[in-house]
Amino acid sequence: MTGPAPQRSEKDVVIRLRGIRNQFGSHVVHDGLDLDVYRGEILGVVGGSGTGKSVLLRSIAGLIRPAAGEIEVLGTDVRSASEEERTALERRWGVMFQDGALFSSLNVRENVEVPMRGVAGLDPALRRAMADLKISLSGLPWLAGDKFPSELSGGMRKRAGLARALALDPEIVFLDEPTAGLDPIGAADFDTLIRQLSDTMGLTVFLVTHDLDTLHAICDRIAVLAEKKVLVTGTMDEMLEVDHPWVHDYFHGPRARAALTAKDMKDAR
Numbered sequence: 001m002t003g004p005a006p007q008r009s010e011k012d013v014v015i016r017l018r019g020i021r022n023q024f025g026s027h028v029v030h031d032g033l034d035l036d037v038y039r040g041e042i043l044g045v046v047g048g049s050g051t052g053k054s055v056l057l058r059s060i061a062g063l064i065r066p067a068a069g070e071i072e073v074l075g076t077d078v079r080s081a082s083e084e085e086r087t088a089l090e091r092r093w094g095v096m097f098q099d100g101a102l103f104s105s106l107n108v109r110e111n112v113e114v115p116m117r118g119v120a121g122l123d124p125a126l127r128r129a130m131a132d133l134k135i136s137l138s139g140l141p142w143l144a145g146d147k148f149p150s151e152l153s154g155g156m157r158k159r160a161g162l163a164r165a166l167a168l169d170p171e172i173v174f175l176d177e178p179t180a181g182l183d184p185i186g187a188a189d190f191d192t193l194i195r196q197l198s199d200t201m202g203l204t205v206f207l208v209t210h211d212l213d214t215l216h217a218i219c220d221r222i223a224v225l226a227e228k229k230v231l232v233t234g235t236m237d238e239m240l241e242v243d244h245p246w247v248h249d250y251f252h253g254p255r256a257r258a259a260l261t262a263k264d265m266k267d268a269r
């Protein structure tokens with residue numbers, strides 16, 4: 001017999017943000033921002049341009065230090081962690097930036113090996129084999145490992161960036177606009193890949209996106225950034241009920257209707 005389904009509060013929170021404040025000079029981007037991200041979910045983070053989605057991602061991943069607030073990732077307080085604790089924590093997450101952020105002088109395999117270089121006891125042959133596995137997991141042909149970023153299409157560069165984010169078998173991946181710049185078929189393929197990776201590897205995905213198709217297709221929950229904080233979180237169905245001008249326009253506008261129609265047609269097939 002199975003017990004009752006766990007309540008949201010009982011779920012495993014892997015990222016807990018409280019009272020985050022980010023500012024650049026006098027420009028306050030976040031003020032009093034709170035957010036919980038649950039283990040194994042795909043959370044889509046949306047918001048108008050300049051609302052601080054990328055700044056939030058970078059704050060959690062330790063690339064920006066907020067002026068105030070608490071950031072706990074996988075049980076570690078990021079802001080007060082020692083150097084060793086931070087290094088250990090950074091091995092448990094991977095980040096994929098918008099353009100893949102690959103080193104142009106390294107081939108794809110060498111790029112994927114970069115995060116592995118700090119891990120003691122990994123000899124070069126094992127590192128290479130692990131990199132090839134991540135390259136293939138990311139949907140690239142295995143020969144792609146020998147190619148340089150300049151020889152790849154935009155979509156392939158994104159997949160290479162994903163392979164690097166997966167290098168150390170992370171528990172969390174941060175994806176910054178992974179489908180931006182892809183054609184609709186390439187974007188849908190990438191969405192499917194993310195969903196499969198999350199389902200099979202139990203990955204938690206923190207996904208900054210503008211892509212309504214992605215929100216419909218793969219996100220378990222959505223967090224909306226507005227008014228310097230996370231204004232609301234919930235499922236797509238819950239978003240459709242939110243009575244806030246930006247949220248309403250975003251989820252009921254013409255592009256949202258087109259994305260919903262596309263999803264309905266896909267579901268009907």
Ligand SMILES: Nc1ncnc2c1ncn2[C@@H]1O[C@H](COP(=O)(O)OP(=O)(O)OP(=O)(O)O)[C@@H](O)[C@H]1O
Pocket residue numbers: 024029047048049050051052053054055056
């Ligand atoms: N290093 C920085 N120095 C100064 N200002 C910054 C810096 N990084 C970000 N900002 C500012 O912070 C704000 C939020 O930027 P961010 O890139 O997070 O927005 P975003 O929501 O991701 O936008 P978009 O959807 O357009 O990508 C912007 O006004 C940006 O100019």
